[in-house]
Amino acid sequence: MPYVTVKMLEGRTEDQKRALVEKxxxxxxxxxxxxxxxxxxxxxxxxxxxxxxxxxxxSDQ
Amino acid sequence: MPYVTVKMLEGRTEDQKRALVEKxxxxxxxxxxxxxxxxxxxxxxxxxxxxxxxxxxxSDQ
Amino acid sequence: MPYVTVKMLEGRTEDQKRALVEKxxxxxxxxxxxxxxxxxxxxxxxxxxxxxxxxxxxSDQ
Amino acid sequence: MPYVTVKMLEGRTEDQKRALVEKxxxxxxxxxxxxxxxxxxxxxxxxxxxxxxxxxxxSDQ
Amino acid sequence: MPYVTVKMLEGRTEDQKRALVEKxxxxxxxxxxxxxxxxxxxxxxxxxxxxxxxxxxxSDQ
Amino acid sequence: MPYVTVKMLEGRTEDQKRALVEKxxxxxxxxxxxxxxxxxxxxxxxxxxxxxxxxxxxSDQ
Incomplete structure:
Protein backbone atom coordinates (compact mmCIF):
# COMPACT_ATOMS: atom_id res chain seq x y z
CA MET A 1 0.00 0.00 0.00
CA PRO A 2 2.83 2.41 0.43
CA TYR A 3 3.36 4.36 -2.80
CA VAL A 4 6.88 5.65 -3.22
CA THR A 5 7.95 8.28 -5.73
CA VAL A 6 11.65 8.90 -6.39
CA LYS A 7 12.37 12.09 -8.32
CA MET A 8 15.96 12.50 -9.49
CA LEU A 9 18.12 13.89 -12.27
CA GLU A 10 17.98 11.86 -15.46
CA GLY A 11 20.91 9.69 -16.42
CA ARG A 12 20.62 6.67 -14.15
CA THR A 13 20.85 3.36 -16.03
CA GLU A 14 18.14 0.73 -16.07
CA ASP A 15 20.37 -1.40 -13.82
CA GLN A 16 20.50 1.39 -11.25
CA LYS A 17 16.72 1.77 -11.41
CA ARG A 18 16.29 -2.00 -11.02
CA ALA A 19 18.45 -1.96 -7.88
CA LEU A 20 16.69 1.17 -6.61
CA VAL A 21 13.25 -0.43 -6.84
CA GLU A 22 14.45 -3.58 -5.13
CA LYS A 23 16.27 -1.90 -2.24
CA SER A 59 22.02 23.40 -16.06
CA ASP A 60 23.67 26.78 -15.29
CA GLN A 61 25.44 25.75 -12.10
CA MET B 1 -11.95 23.32 -8.94
CA PRO B 2 -11.26 19.64 -8.59
CA TYR B 3 -7.85 18.86 -10.09
CA VAL B 4 -7.53 15.28 -11.26
CA THR B 5 -4.25 13.55 -12.13
CA VAL B 6 -4.29 10.18 -13.91
CA LYS B 7 -0.93 8.38 -13.88
CA MET B 8 -0.74 5.30 -16.10
CA LEU B 9 1.58 3.26 -18.29
CA GLU B 10 2.35 4.92 -21.61
CA GLY B 11 0.77 3.60 -24.77
CA ARG B 12 -2.80 4.86 -24.63
CA THR B 13 -3.89 6.58 -27.86
CA GLU B 14 -5.03 10.18 -28.10
CA ASP B 15 -8.58 8.85 -28.62
CA GLN B 16 -8.41 6.95 -25.35
CA LYS B 17 -7.11 10.07 -23.57
CA ARG B 18 -9.89 12.16 -25.12
CA ALA B 19 -12.52 9.72 -23.81
CA LEU B 20 -10.76 9.52 -20.45
CA VAL B 21 -10.87 13.30 -19.95
CA GLU B 22 -14.55 13.44 -20.94
CA LYS B 23 -15.73 10.56 -18.76
CA SER B 59 9.81 -3.90 -17.63
CA ASP B 60 11.25 -7.06 -16.01
CA GLN B 61 7.94 -8.66 -15.06
CA MET C 1 -2.60 0.29 -12.68
CA PRO C 2 -3.93 3.74 -13.30
CA TYR C 3 -3.40 5.86 -10.21
CA VAL C 4 -5.86 8.72 -9.91
CA THR C 5 -5.50 11.68 -7.56
CA VAL C 6 -8.42 14.04 -7.00
CA LYS C 7 -7.48 17.28 -5.25
CA MET C 8 -10.41 19.45 -4.16
CA LEU C 9 -11.59 21.88 -1.51
CA GLU C 10 -12.40 20.20 1.81
CA GLY C 11 -16.00 19.76 2.85
CA ARG C 12 -17.25 16.86 0.75
CA THR C 13 -19.01 14.19 2.81
CA GLU C 14 -17.90 10.58 3.02
CA ASP C 15 -20.92 9.68 0.86
CA GLN C 16 -19.72 12.04 -1.86
CA LYS C 17 -16.23 10.56 -1.65
CA ARG C 18 -17.68 7.03 -1.82
CA ALA C 19 -19.60 7.93 -5.00
CA LEU C 20 -16.56 9.75 -6.41
CA VAL C 21 -14.32 6.71 -6.04
CA GLU C 22 -16.93 4.43 -7.60
CA LYS C 23 -17.72 6.63 -10.61
CA SER C 59 -10.36 32.25 1.72
CA ASP C 60 -10.19 35.97 0.75
CA GLN C 61 -12.27 35.73 -2.42
CA MET D 1 13.25 24.20 2.50
CA PRO D 2 10.27 25.24 0.46
CA TYR D 3 9.91 22.95 -2.54
CA VAL D 4 8.12 24.59 -5.45
CA THR D 5 6.70 22.72 -8.46
CA VAL D 6 5.56 24.67 -11.52
CA LYS D 7 3.48 22.60 -13.95
CA MET D 8 2.76 24.29 -17.29
CA LEU D 9 2.27 23.65 -20.99
CA GLU D 10 5.47 22.80 -22.82
CA GLY D 11 7.04 25.37 -25.09
CA ARG D 12 8.72 27.82 -22.72
CA THR D 13 12.34 28.52 -23.64
CA GLU D 14 15.29 27.85 -21.37
CA ASP D 15 15.57 31.63 -20.89
CA GLN D 16 12.01 31.79 -19.62
CA LYS D 17 12.67 28.89 -17.27
CA ARG D 18 15.86 30.57 -16.03
CA ALA D 19 13.90 33.74 -15.23
CA LEU D 20 11.07 31.73 -13.70
CA VAL D 21 13.40 29.95 -11.27
CA GLU D 22 15.06 33.21 -10.28
CA LYS D 23 11.89 35.22 -9.72
CA SER D 59 -5.19 19.83 -28.03
CA ASP D 60 -8.84 19.80 -29.19
CA GLN D 61 -9.80 23.25 -27.90
CA MET E 1 -2.57 27.70 -16.72
CA PRO E 2 0.59 27.31 -14.72
CA TYR E 3 -0.15 25.28 -11.59
CA VAL E 4 2.24 26.00 -8.74
CA THR E 5 2.62 23.85 -5.62
CA VAL E 6 4.61 25.17 -2.65
CA LYS E 7 5.47 22.51 -0.08
CA MET E 8 6.95 23.82 3.17
CA LEU E 9 7.13 23.22 6.90
CA GLU E 10 3.94 24.12 8.73
CA GLY E 11 3.82 27.24 10.84
CA ARG E 12 3.51 30.07 8.34
CA THR E 13 0.69 32.48 9.15
CA GLU E 14 -2.25 33.20 6.87
CA ASP E 15 -0.69 36.62 6.18
CA GLN E 16 2.50 34.96 4.96
CA LYS E 17 0.48 32.60 2.76
CA ARG E 18 -1.51 35.54 1.38
CA ALA E 19 1.72 37.33 0.44
CA LEU E 20 3.20 34.12 -0.94
CA VAL E 21 0.28 33.56 -3.30
CA GLU E 22 0.39 37.17 -4.50
CA LYS E 23 4.13 37.35 -5.11
CA SER E 59 11.90 16.66 14.25
CA ASP E 60 15.10 14.94 15.47
CA GLN E 61 17.59 17.42 14.00
CA MET F 1 19.23 15.40 -4.90
CA PRO F 2 16.86 12.50 -5.06
CA TYR F 3 13.51 13.54 -3.58
CA VAL F 4 11.52 10.63 -2.21
CA THR F 5 7.84 10.75 -1.29
CA VAL F 6 6.27 7.90 0.66
CA LYS F 7 2.47 7.95 0.71
CA MET F 8 0.83 5.48 3.06
CA LEU F 9 -2.14 4.93 5.35
CA GLU F 10 -1.96 6.92 8.57
CA GLY F 11 -1.19 5.18 11.80
CA ARG F 12 2.56 4.56 11.66
CA THR F 13 4.37 5.69 14.80
CA GLU F 14 7.12 8.31 14.85
CA ASP F 15 9.59 5.48 15.50
CA GLN F 16 8.47 3.72 12.32
CA LYS F 17 8.81 6.97 10.37
CA ARG F 18 12.28 7.52 11.86
CA ALA F 19 13.37 4.06 10.70
CA LEU F 20 11.69 4.56 7.32
CA VAL F 21 13.60 7.78 6.62
CA GLU F 22 16.91 6.18 7.66
CA LYS F 23 16.53 2.97 5.66
CA SER F 59 -12.83 2.60 4.97
CA ASP F 60 -15.64 0.44 3.48
CA GLN F 61 -13.53 -2.61 2.67
Whole structure:
Protein backbone atom coordinates (compact mmCIF):
# COMPACT_ATOMS: atom_id res chain seq x y z
CA MET A 1 0.00 0.00 0.00
CA PRO A 2 2.83 2.41 0.43
CA TYR A 3 3.36 4.36 -2.80
CA VAL A 4 6.88 5.65 -3.22
CA THR A 5 7.95 8.28 -5.73
CA VAL A 6 11.65 8.90 -6.39
CA LYS A 7 12.37 12.09 -8.32
CA MET A 8 15.96 12.50 -9.49
CA LEU A 9 18.12 13.89 -12.27
CA GLU A 10 17.98 11.86 -15.46
CA GLY A 11 20.91 9.69 -16.42
CA ARG A 12 20.62 6.67 -14.15
CA THR A 13 20.85 3.36 -16.03
CA GLU A 14 18.14 0.73 -16.07
CA ASP A 15 20.37 -1.40 -13.82
CA GLN A 16 20.50 1.39 -11.25
CA LYS A 17 16.72 1.77 -11.41
CA ARG A 18 16.29 -2.00 -11.02
CA ALA A 19 18.45 -1.96 -7.88
CA LEU A 20 16.69 1.17 -6.61
CA VAL A 21 13.25 -0.43 -6.84
CA GLU A 22 14.45 -3.58 -5.13
CA LYS A 23 16.27 -1.90 -2.24
CA UNK A 24 13.68 0.83 -1.62
CA UNK A 25 10.89 -1.74 -1.58
CA UNK A 26 12.79 -3.77 1.04
CA UNK A 27 13.44 -0.67 3.15
CA UNK A 28 9.79 0.38 3.08
CA UNK A 29 8.53 -3.12 3.78
CA UNK A 30 10.86 -3.69 6.75
CA UNK A 31 10.08 -0.39 8.44
CA UNK A 32 6.33 -0.13 7.82
CA UNK A 33 5.37 -3.79 7.98
CA UNK A 34 3.69 -3.70 4.56
CA UNK A 35 4.37 -6.84 2.49
CA UNK A 36 6.67 -6.20 -0.50
CA UNK A 37 3.92 -7.06 -3.00
CA UNK A 38 1.96 -4.05 -1.72
CA UNK A 39 4.81 -1.57 -2.25
CA UNK A 40 4.64 0.47 -5.46
CA UNK A 41 7.58 2.55 -6.71
CA UNK A 42 7.42 5.33 -9.31
CA UNK A 43 10.59 6.89 -10.73
CA UNK A 44 10.53 10.41 -12.18
CA UNK A 45 13.50 11.67 -14.19
CA UNK A 46 14.20 15.41 -14.15
CA UNK A 47 16.09 17.33 -16.81
CA UNK A 48 18.83 19.68 -15.61
CA UNK A 49 16.93 22.55 -17.21
CA UNK A 50 13.80 21.73 -15.18
CA UNK A 51 15.38 21.90 -11.74
CA UNK A 52 16.79 24.82 -9.81
CA UNK A 53 18.16 25.72 -6.40
CA UNK A 54 19.19 29.07 -4.97
CA UNK A 55 17.43 30.80 -7.86
CA UNK A 56 19.54 29.12 -10.57
CA UNK A 57 18.77 26.36 -13.05
CA UNK A 58 20.89 23.27 -12.43
CA SER A 59 22.02 23.40 -16.06
CA ASP A 60 23.67 26.78 -15.29
CA GLN A 61 25.44 25.75 -12.10
CA MET B 1 -11.95 23.32 -8.94
CA PRO B 2 -11.26 19.64 -8.59
CA TYR B 3 -7.85 18.86 -10.09
CA VAL B 4 -7.53 15.28 -11.26
CA THR B 5 -4.25 13.55 -12.13
CA VAL B 6 -4.29 10.18 -13.91
CA LYS B 7 -0.93 8.38 -13.88
CA MET B 8 -0.74 5.30 -16.10
CA LEU B 9 1.58 3.26 -18.29
CA GLU B 10 2.35 4.92 -21.61
CA GLY B 11 0.77 3.60 -24.77
CA ARG B 12 -2.80 4.86 -24.63
CA THR B 13 -3.89 6.58 -27.86
CA GLU B 14 -5.03 10.18 -28.10
CA ASP B 15 -8.58 8.85 -28.62
CA GLN B 16 -8.41 6.95 -25.35
CA LYS B 17 -7.11 10.07 -23.57
CA ARG B 18 -9.89 12.16 -25.12
CA ALA B 19 -12.52 9.72 -23.81
CA LEU B 20 -10.76 9.52 -20.45
CA VAL B 21 -10.87 13.30 -19.95
CA GLU B 22 -14.55 13.44 -20.94
CA LYS B 23 -15.73 10.56 -18.76
CA UNK B 24 -13.62 11.38 -15.72
CA UNK B 25 -14.77 15.00 -15.83
CA UNK B 26 -18.40 13.87 -15.89
CA UNK B 27 -17.83 11.45 -13.01
CA UNK B 28 -16.16 14.12 -10.86
CA UNK B 29 -18.76 16.75 -11.68
CA UNK B 30 -21.73 14.48 -10.89
CA UNK B 31 -20.37 13.29 -7.58
CA UNK B 32 -18.85 16.52 -6.21
CA UNK B 33 -21.28 19.04 -7.61
CA UNK B 34 -18.51 21.06 -9.30
CA UNK B 35 -19.45 22.33 -12.77
CA UNK B 36 -17.57 20.58 -15.60
CA UNK B 37 -15.81 23.81 -16.62
CA UNK B 38 -14.10 23.84 -13.21
CA UNK B 39 -12.71 20.30 -13.53
CA UNK B 40 -9.09 20.05 -14.65
CA UNK B 41 -7.51 16.75 -15.74
CA UNK B 42 -3.78 16.03 -16.03
CA UNK B 43 -2.50 12.82 -17.62
CA UNK B 44 0.94 11.47 -16.75
CA UNK B 45 2.45 8.66 -18.82
CA UNK B 46 4.86 6.28 -17.08
CA UNK B 47 7.54 4.22 -18.81
CA UNK B 48 7.69 0.52 -17.89
CA UNK B 49 11.23 1.09 -16.66
CA UNK B 50 10.06 3.82 -14.25
CA UNK B 51 7.49 1.77 -12.39
CA UNK B 52 7.86 -1.18 -10.08
CA UNK B 53 5.87 -3.40 -7.74
CA UNK B 54 6.99 -6.14 -5.37
CA UNK B 55 10.56 -4.91 -5.74
CA UNK B 56 10.70 -5.46 -9.52
CA UNK B 57 10.64 -3.03 -12.44
CA UNK B 58 7.54 -3.51 -14.59
CA SER B 59 9.81 -3.90 -17.63
CA ASP B 60 11.25 -7.06 -16.01
CA GLN B 61 7.94 -8.66 -15.06
CA MET C 1 -2.60 0.29 -12.68
CA PRO C 2 -3.93 3.74 -13.30
CA TYR C 3 -3.40 5.86 -10.21
CA VAL C 4 -5.86 8.72 -9.91
CA THR C 5 -5.50 11.68 -7.56
CA VAL C 6 -8.42 14.04 -7.00
CA LYS C 7 -7.48 17.28 -5.25
CA MET C 8 -10.41 19.45 -4.16
CA LEU C 9 -11.59 21.88 -1.51
CA GLU C 10 -12.40 20.20 1.81
CA GLY C 11 -16.00 19.76 2.85
CA ARG C 12 -17.25 16.86 0.75
CA THR C 13 -19.01 14.19 2.81
CA GLU C 14 -17.90 10.58 3.02
CA ASP C 15 -20.92 9.68 0.86
CA GLN C 16 -19.72 12.04 -1.86
CA LYS C 17 -16.23 10.56 -1.65
CA ARG C 18 -17.68 7.03 -1.82
CA ALA C 19 -19.60 7.93 -5.00
CA LEU C 20 -16.56 9.75 -6.41
CA VAL C 21 -14.32 6.71 -6.04
CA GLU C 22 -16.93 4.43 -7.60
CA LYS C 23 -17.72 6.63 -10.61
CA UNK C 24 -14.16 7.73 -11.33
CA UNK C 25 -12.96 4.12 -11.19
CA UNK C 26 -15.64 3.12 -13.72
CA UNK C 27 -14.75 6.04 -16.01
CA UNK C 28 -11.05 5.19 -15.94
CA UNK C 29 -11.64 1.48 -16.44
CA UNK C 30 -13.99 1.95 -19.41
CA UNK C 31 -11.75 4.36 -21.28
CA UNK C 32 -8.32 2.82 -20.60
CA UNK C 33 -9.23 -0.86 -20.56
CA UNK C 34 -7.70 -1.39 -17.11
CA UNK C 35 -9.78 -3.70 -14.89
CA UNK C 36 -11.45 -1.88 -11.97
CA UNK C 37 -9.42 -3.82 -9.39
CA UNK C 38 -6.27 -2.22 -10.80
CA UNK C 39 -7.55 1.36 -10.45
CA UNK C 40 -6.37 3.25 -7.35
CA UNK C 41 -7.92 6.55 -6.26
CA UNK C 42 -6.40 9.05 -3.83
CA UNK C 43 -8.40 12.02 -2.53
CA UNK C 44 -6.63 15.14 -1.28
CA UNK C 45 -8.59 17.79 0.61
CA UNK C 46 -7.40 21.40 0.34
CA UNK C 47 -8.09 24.14 2.89
CA UNK C 48 -9.38 27.45 1.51
CA UNK C 49 -6.30 29.11 2.98
CA UNK C 50 -3.99 26.79 1.04
CA UNK C 51 -5.33 27.50 -2.43
CA UNK C 52 -5.19 30.64 -4.54
CA UNK C 53 -6.00 31.90 -8.01
CA UNK C 54 -5.31 35.25 -9.61
CA UNK C 55 -2.90 36.06 -6.81
CA UNK C 56 -5.50 35.75 -4.05
CA UNK C 57 -6.13 33.11 -1.40
CA UNK C 58 -9.48 31.41 -1.90
CA SER C 59 -10.36 32.25 1.72
CA ASP C 60 -10.19 35.97 0.75
CA GLN C 61 -12.27 35.73 -2.42
CA MET D 1 13.25 24.20 2.50
CA PRO D 2 10.27 25.24 0.46
CA TYR D 3 9.91 22.95 -2.54
CA VAL D 4 8.12 24.59 -5.45
CA THR D 5 6.70 22.72 -8.46
CA VAL D 6 5.56 24.67 -11.52
CA LYS D 7 3.48 22.60 -13.95
CA MET D 8 2.76 24.29 -17.29
CA LEU D 9 2.27 23.65 -20.99
CA GLU D 10 5.47 22.80 -22.82
CA GLY D 11 7.04 25.37 -25.09
CA ARG D 12 8.72 27.82 -22.72
CA THR D 13 12.34 28.52 -23.64
CA GLU D 14 15.29 27.85 -21.37
CA ASP D 15 15.57 31.63 -20.89
CA GLN D 16 12.01 31.79 -19.62
CA LYS D 17 12.67 28.89 -17.27
CA ARG D 18 15.86 30.57 -16.03
CA ALA D 19 13.90 33.74 -15.23
CA LEU D 20 11.07 31.73 -13.70
CA VAL D 21 13.40 29.95 -11.27
CA GLU D 22 15.06 33.21 -10.28
CA LYS D 23 11.89 35.22 -9.72
CA UNK D 24 9.89 32.47 -8.04
CA UNK D 25 12.79 31.76 -5.67
CA UNK D 26 12.91 35.45 -4.70
CA UNK D 27 9.13 35.58 -4.18
CA UNK D 28 9.15 32.49 -1.96
CA UNK D 29 12.17 33.65 0.02
CA UNK D 30 10.77 37.13 0.69
CA UNK D 31 7.38 35.93 1.83
CA UNK D 32 8.34 32.86 3.86
CA UNK D 33 11.65 34.00 5.29
CA UNK D 34 13.48 30.96 3.92
CA UNK D 35 16.96 31.79 2.54
CA UNK D 36 17.18 31.51 -1.27
CA UNK D 37 19.70 28.64 -1.04
CA UNK D 38 17.02 26.55 0.67
CA UNK D 39 14.41 27.09 -2.08
CA UNK D 40 14.12 24.27 -4.63
CA UNK D 41 12.18 24.67 -7.88
CA UNK D 42 10.95 21.82 -10.13
CA UNK D 43 9.46 22.54 -13.57
CA UNK D 44 7.09 20.06 -15.19
CA UNK D 45 6.16 20.45 -18.85
CA UNK D 46 2.74 19.19 -19.95
CA UNK D 47 1.82 18.16 -23.48
CA UNK D 48 -1.41 19.61 -24.89
CA UNK D 49 -2.71 16.06 -25.26
CA UNK D 50 -2.14 15.36 -21.56
CA UNK D 51 -4.21 18.23 -20.19
CA UNK D 52 -7.92 18.88 -20.28
CA UNK D 53 -10.54 21.24 -18.92
CA UNK D 54 -14.33 21.12 -19.18
CA UNK D 55 -14.09 17.54 -20.39
CA UNK D 56 -11.96 18.35 -23.45
CA UNK D 57 -8.30 17.78 -24.21
CA UNK D 58 -6.42 21.07 -24.65
CA SER D 59 -5.19 19.83 -28.03
CA ASP D 60 -8.84 19.80 -29.19
CA GLN D 61 -9.80 23.25 -27.90
CA MET E 1 -2.57 27.70 -16.72
CA PRO E 2 0.59 27.31 -14.72
CA TYR E 3 -0.15 25.28 -11.59
CA VAL E 4 2.24 26.00 -8.74
CA THR E 5 2.62 23.85 -5.62
CA VAL E 6 4.61 25.17 -2.65
CA LYS E 7 5.47 22.51 -0.08
CA MET E 8 6.95 23.82 3.17
CA LEU E 9 7.13 23.22 6.90
CA GLU E 10 3.94 24.12 8.73
CA GLY E 11 3.82 27.24 10.84
CA ARG E 12 3.51 30.07 8.34
CA THR E 13 0.69 32.48 9.15
CA GLU E 14 -2.25 33.20 6.87
CA ASP E 15 -0.69 36.62 6.18
CA GLN E 16 2.50 34.96 4.96
CA LYS E 17 0.48 32.60 2.76
CA ARG E 18 -1.51 35.54 1.38
CA ALA E 19 1.72 37.33 0.44
CA LEU E 20 3.20 34.12 -0.94
CA VAL E 21 0.28 33.56 -3.30
CA GLU E 22 0.39 37.17 -4.50
CA LYS E 23 4.13 37.35 -5.11
CA UNK E 24 4.52 33.90 -6.62
CA UNK E 25 1.62 34.53 -8.99
CA UNK E 26 3.27 37.77 -10.14
CA UNK E 27 6.63 36.04 -10.63
CA UNK E 28 5.10 33.23 -12.68
CA UNK E 29 2.99 35.58 -14.76
CA UNK E 30 5.88 37.91 -15.59
CA UNK E 31 8.26 35.18 -16.62
CA UNK E 32 5.91 32.83 -18.49
CA UNK E 33 3.54 35.35 -20.04
CA UNK E 34 0.47 33.66 -18.53
CA UNK E 35 -2.14 36.14 -17.25
CA UNK E 36 -2.43 36.19 -13.43
CA UNK E 37 -6.01 34.89 -13.53
CA UNK E 38 -4.69 31.68 -15.08
CA UNK E 39 -2.12 31.04 -12.34
CA UNK E 40 -3.19 28.58 -9.63
CA UNK E 41 -1.23 28.16 -6.38
CA UNK E 42 -1.50 25.22 -3.97
CA UNK E 43 0.19 25.32 -0.56
CA UNK E 44 1.09 22.09 1.23
CA UNK E 45 2.14 22.19 4.89
CA UNK E 46 4.54 19.50 6.11
CA UNK E 47 4.90 18.35 9.70
CA UNK E 48 8.46 18.13 11.08
CA UNK E 49 7.88 14.42 11.67
CA UNK E 50 7.00 13.88 8.00
CA UNK E 51 10.17 15.31 6.50
CA UNK E 52 13.72 14.10 6.59
CA UNK E 53 17.15 14.80 5.15
CA UNK E 54 20.41 12.91 5.49
CA UNK E 55 18.48 9.95 6.86
CA UNK E 56 17.06 11.85 9.85
CA UNK E 57 13.58 13.17 10.59
CA UNK E 58 13.54 16.96 10.82
CA SER E 59 11.90 16.66 14.25
CA ASP E 60 15.10 14.94 15.47
CA GLN E 61 17.59 17.42 14.00
CA MET F 1 19.23 15.40 -4.90
CA PRO F 2 16.86 12.50 -5.06
CA TYR F 3 13.51 13.54 -3.58
CA VAL F 4 11.52 10.63 -2.21
CA THR F 5 7.84 10.75 -1.29
CA VAL F 6 6.27 7.90 0.66
CA LYS F 7 2.47 7.95 0.71
CA MET F 8 0.83 5.48 3.06
CA LEU F 9 -2.14 4.93 5.35
CA GLU F 10 -1.96 6.92 8.57
CA GLY F 11 -1.19 5.18 11.80
CA ARG F 12 2.56 4.56 11.66
CA THR F 13 4.37 5.69 14.80
CA GLU F 14 7.12 8.31 14.85
CA ASP F 15 9.59 5.48 15.50
CA GLN F 16 8.47 3.72 12.32
CA LYS F 17 8.81 6.97 10.37
CA ARG F 18 12.28 7.52 11.86
CA ALA F 19 13.37 4.06 10.70
CA LEU F 20 11.69 4.56 7.32
CA VAL F 21 13.60 7.78 6.62
CA GLU F 22 16.91 6.18 7.66
CA LYS F 23 16.53 2.97 5.66
CA UNK F 24 15.04 4.55 2.54
CA UNK F 25 17.79 7.17 2.48
CA UNK F 26 20.43 4.42 2.65
CA UNK F 27 18.70 2.43 -0.11
CA UNK F 28 18.51 5.45 -2.42
CA UNK F 29 22.06 6.53 -1.70
CA UNK F 30 23.56 3.07 -2.32
CA UNK F 31 21.75 2.49 -5.60
CA UNK F 32 21.95 5.98 -7.16
CA UNK F 33 25.33 7.09 -5.86
CA UNK F 34 23.89 10.27 -4.33
CA UNK F 35 25.39 11.12 -0.92
CA UNK F 36 22.93 10.65 1.98
CA UNK F 37 22.96 14.38 2.80
CA UNK F 38 21.43 15.05 -0.62
CA UNK F 39 18.51 12.64 -0.15
CA UNK F 40 15.23 14.25 0.94
CA UNK F 41 12.28 12.18 2.18
CA UNK F 42 8.67 13.38 2.45
CA UNK F 43 6.03 11.26 4.20
CA UNK F 44 2.36 11.70 3.35
CA UNK F 45 -0.29 10.09 5.55
CA UNK F 46 -3.58 9.08 3.92
CA UNK F 47 -6.90 8.66 5.72
CA UNK F 48 -8.83 5.45 5.00
CA UNK F 49 -11.67 7.59 3.69
CA UNK F 50 -9.36 9.28 1.16
CA UNK F 51 -8.12 6.13 -0.55
CA UNK F 52 -9.93 3.61 -2.70
CA UNK F 53 -9.28 0.59 -4.88
CA UNK F 54 -11.62 -1.40 -7.10
CA UNK F 55 -14.15 1.41 -6.85
CA UNK F 56 -14.48 1.22 -3.06
CA UNK F 57 -13.22 3.46 -0.27
CA UNK F 58 -10.72 1.67 1.95
CA SER F 59 -12.83 2.60 4.97
CA ASP F 60 -15.64 0.44 3.48
CA GLN F 61 -13.53 -2.61 2.67
Missing amino acids: VTDAVSETTGAPTEKVVVFIEDMKKSDYGTNGKLY | VTDAVSETTGAPTEKVVVFIEDMKKSDYGTNGKLY | VTDAVSETTGAPTEKVVVFIEDMKKSDYGTNGKLY | VTDAVSETTGAPTEKVVVFIEDMKKSDYGTNGKLY | VTDAVSETTGAPTEKVVVFIEDMKKSDYGTNGKLY | VTDAVSETTGAPTEKVVVFIEDMKKSDYGTNGKLY
